[in-house]
Amino acid sequence: MSDVRVFIQRDSEREERVVTTGTTAAELFAGERSIVAARVAGELKDLSHEVQDGEEVEPVEITSEDGLNILRHSTAHVMAQAVQELFPDAKLGIGPPVKDGFYYDFDVEKPFTPEDLKAIEKQMQVIQKRGQKFSRRVVSDEAAREELADEPYKLELIGIKGSASSDDGADVEVGGGELTIYDNLDAKTGELCWKDLCRGPHLPSTRNIPAFKLMRNAAAYWRGSEKNPMLQRIYGTAWPSKDELKAHLEFLAEAEKRDHRKLGSELDLFSIPEQIGSGLAVFHPKGGIIRRVMEDYSRRRHEEEGYEFVYTPHATKGKLFEQSGHLDWYADGMYPPMQLDEGTDYYLKPMNCPMHNLIFDARGRSYRELPLRLFEFGTVYRYEKSGVVHGLTRARGFTQDDAHIYCTKEQMAEELDKTLTFVLGLLRDYGLTDFYLELSTKDPEKFVGSDEIWEEATATLQQVAEKQGLPLVPDPGGAAFYGPKISVQCKDAIGRTWQMSTVQLDFNLPERFNLEYTGPDGSKQRPVMIHRALFGSIERFFAVLLEHYAGAFPAWLAPVQAVGIPIGDSHIPYLQEFAAEAKKKGLRVEVDASSDRMQKKIRNHQKMKTPFMIIVGDEDMAAGTVSFRYRDGSQENGIPRDQAIAKLVDVVERRVQV
Template sequence: MSTVSELRITLDGSERVVPAGTTAGQALEADGRSVIAARVGGEPRDLEYQVREGDVVEPIEISSMEGRAIMRHSAAHVMAQAVQELFPEAKLGIGPPVENGFYYDFDVAEPFTPDDLKRIEKRMREIVKQGQRFSRRPVSDDDAREELAGEPYKLELIGLKGSAGSDDGADVEVGAGELTIYDNLDAKSGDLRWKDLCRGPHLPTTRVIPAFKLMRSGGAYWRGSEKNPQLQRIYGTAWESRDKQDEYLKFLEEAEKRDHRKLGAELDLFSFPPELGSGLPVFHPKGGIIRKEMEDYMRRRQAEAGYEFVNTPHLTKSSLFELSGHLPYYGDDMFPAFELDGVDYRVKPMNCPMHNLIFRARGRSYRELPLRLGEFGSVYRFEKSGVVHGLTRVRGMTQDDAHIYTTKEQMTDEIKSLLSFVLSVLRDFGLSEFYLELSTRDDSDKFIGEQADWDEATEALRHAATESGLDLVDDPGGAAFYGPKISVQAKDAIGRTWQLSTIQLDFNQPKRFGLEYQAADGSRQTPAMIHRALFGSIERFLGVLVEHYAGAMPPWLSPVQVVGIPISDDHVAHLEKVAAGLRERGVRVEVDTSSDRMQKKIRNAQKQKIPFMLLAGDDDVAKDAVSFRYRNGEQKNGVAIEDAVDEVVKAVEARVQV
């Protein structure tokens, strides 16, 4: 029987002949530090993977997105080893890489303390320094159960082999096909130090983890279900260099300073009274001013764009959502039904079914289309308590919702125009860097309707997105159950990406509701339906803006646009006269008549992030002027009152930041 001594593989786009038994690392001449794994036939592999005939082999660098994920997954294993060495009774959950870091879940008797995290991190550094080798080996189901008999959660994952989904992270541990265990082996003796059920791949050794830090711990339900035991999750971060990690930690410090929950309390904008329940904010007068400015702006822009405003109730019979298709596909995200007069009712999680009823209320002609119906509609969604987060993930929200009914001939131009409208509005709020995401259907059974309709709707959205000139990223499987969507992804001042406006094209709901219009030839036709939420929700968008501006809102959105600061009580009347002139021009102004000294009044105004301060002393009164101070500390003295008022008004009207 002959043996194969040479193999043909593809490397760097060209065919190579290598000896049988060559590893991916050898083929790539990888150093194991910058190139830490290989992509073989599109799948990530350890450098120790032995190449086969016809393999296409590519390097995975540690600084790439895929390389970072592998490094972070390896760091999660190191952390789990450290935990079990320090806490021998700890049982292992799962430990996947996540954006910017990793975590691992443990079943322990007591929650981890900050001192525990310090001990774990210290032990991790010792393991990293030892350079333990990650070694992969296939095992049978029975052997895996025998080896991991003391790990009940791993045993459960073995039973889920082939059906575990990425939603609970189990696919990091097991997948379809063979099971594999990764051993951590002593660098010198080769003795086993620790092992874990895992698909891999991993770094060659622990020494290849250049920089890591444990961040925090908290509770997490096993596999994300509240019906399962609560485990303790430790989060960490890991990077390809200390410089990159330092850069990330500085970013986190800046993000913490901008946290809208913290700033919302400091600036007296909103709060979350526990008496109301999780995810149900209330807006204080200053926050109410920002909301009103946002709504007034959007009402004006929509009126100019031909929208008509409607209003719908907060609750409805449950049967409405059966007709729309939401109940079977979206029911878990709705608040439970309640009975009224023998009929099940629900608070509404979206407005579109009610807008369909408005369209259907009377006969429609093609001459009315596009028909653009807009509403600031309050909706309620049963978000899990673990994902509720300030204003950016709430249970009660107000959407700047709109539904546009068009002919098939009109829909592509309408989508292009709508996308341009959306971007124009976002720019007025100070956001300027965008890309688009196109969410489409996949083979899942969660989507309704004919494939031909989906293809037509997807192509119309793709065409409009491409013509916008913005980068377009595909999101297979991310569509709503009834139709594809474009999401506008916007970067904030510190580079974070937020999903904001969405545009969805729906051929299914008009059919389900029997919507029709009379065409020019007298025939009855079904309209296309475009769902559009520009802010997403007012609450979430306001939270994003607070973080984008670090609370220093542009003058047009600032609750207090100007504060008058008298040097002494003798100068109050002068500033009240200035304030009256500003109010006549629509400016929100206060005069600080407190007993505080002038410097403290200035500090208070800076803390409240008020755009303009107008100071007055004897010289200003004599010259009928003010000292004009900006919130960045710059100051102009002896500014004529008329000029000061004009500058404030121009800044407010121009919607510029100062």
């Protein structure tokens, strides 16, 4: 044996160590149980990797992003082994890690039942306790085909070597370059228990899987194509500790309570009728009130900031989107054309910006008019695949609060700064306060315009973003084809991140539309264009707020701000007078005159998450007062009627949560 020199890199610390030939990464990090893999020369390796002279080796902790992916991918293999032990005829698809968990696809005769999932999870626990070893070996294409002759989907993947992807973007299990199989070996005898075509890496042993749970199953097309067979997908989750698994399951339970689709039905806010179509919602009266209040407040704030309102049609000739470039770059996201006017193609619009350009270009413009801020609540249509449509958050028809700002190059930085400040302030008005910013830069395969223009636009956006004092996260390649963007990422009440507003800087569409204004010297000059959507879409923002507040909207947004609860029928006229006075002040107050008993009325309106209940009995009628009951069940008695109305008005005007 000879000595080899390796360099161990931990964050900013670098340690040189001399070891003997054949030393593995596991031996380098012996005793450090949290380390599950190694990064060698930038590439993830199993801990069984034998280090070579001069290699730089970085430990991978199970709690890191890479470590979690390895944990979850290894657990997916355990699940697949359990399925084939219980269902020997099951054929294997793919099983990648995904956010917070993993899945594996199977071709089986019948869909899995909840009882099947319980049995599979129990068998996984048996496999985990066996402490089977994950063992990697390189194989030729021919050998892999021979070994996996009974697995048709694996045979299809052999030779692809990483070029395919599953329907949610996760890479298939075949690595580029080398073809590898991972064996699950008995800890005591070394006998083969199970194997899979996989690029790895994996945990050293199934005993290194601390905590997991199967979540649900669903149907999924093989490799995401509707032309392929329908497989059964089982989703699971795995975590570095039982406590983290428990916390995740509690989080999911809370998220389920807040699901906007569930709350939308329970609170009678909106629905997505099958007769209309997937991703196309209708708002019921109470949901309509919330939406109108959201829009009205936004409209008022935009007017205060100097925006001018415009309106554009829902459909247009296809040549408009040829000019804008959307038919070149965005056709897959658009509805198919309609043949009208002797063969002319018309499209439902997927965005509003081309039409706003036509408004700018409808007459000559002077530098004195700039910046020109055009704003529209514009309904657009995007043909999302059925597999990604999700309630109001991923819809096929939705209304953008869309603004396009036309300014001079000299005004650009100041206008961007004002726009981003306005956007963040308005989001805070709706009760969202925890933000970070993301800077999306050019996709080298999908852009128009010169590199110089993109560099200037990106540098300007970065300077503007940094002025806000919020964390700024890079998003390489995430920009639209016409320019870089800042997106506002917001955390809700339970810590989930939502992309909210976007601000995009565009030198290209003004060029494509030949937009011009007359400068101070009489010359024709090209404006700069800023694209800006604050809500993103009203529907999606509605869903985010619904989940953020768990349906308990602050009084200014609540469809019913207060409901009168009479102790007896004789108190109904008194409450109706109170409600009429409140409505004159712009409040949304109702009286429950149903035949239900008082306590049932209270329970009903608690379920509907009404901010205030106004309770009245004989003493209140005699004294000219009311009693306030709050959402938390506390009560304040003997409030004079005028003071009660003033209190409601104050809470609504200050937009505070109660």
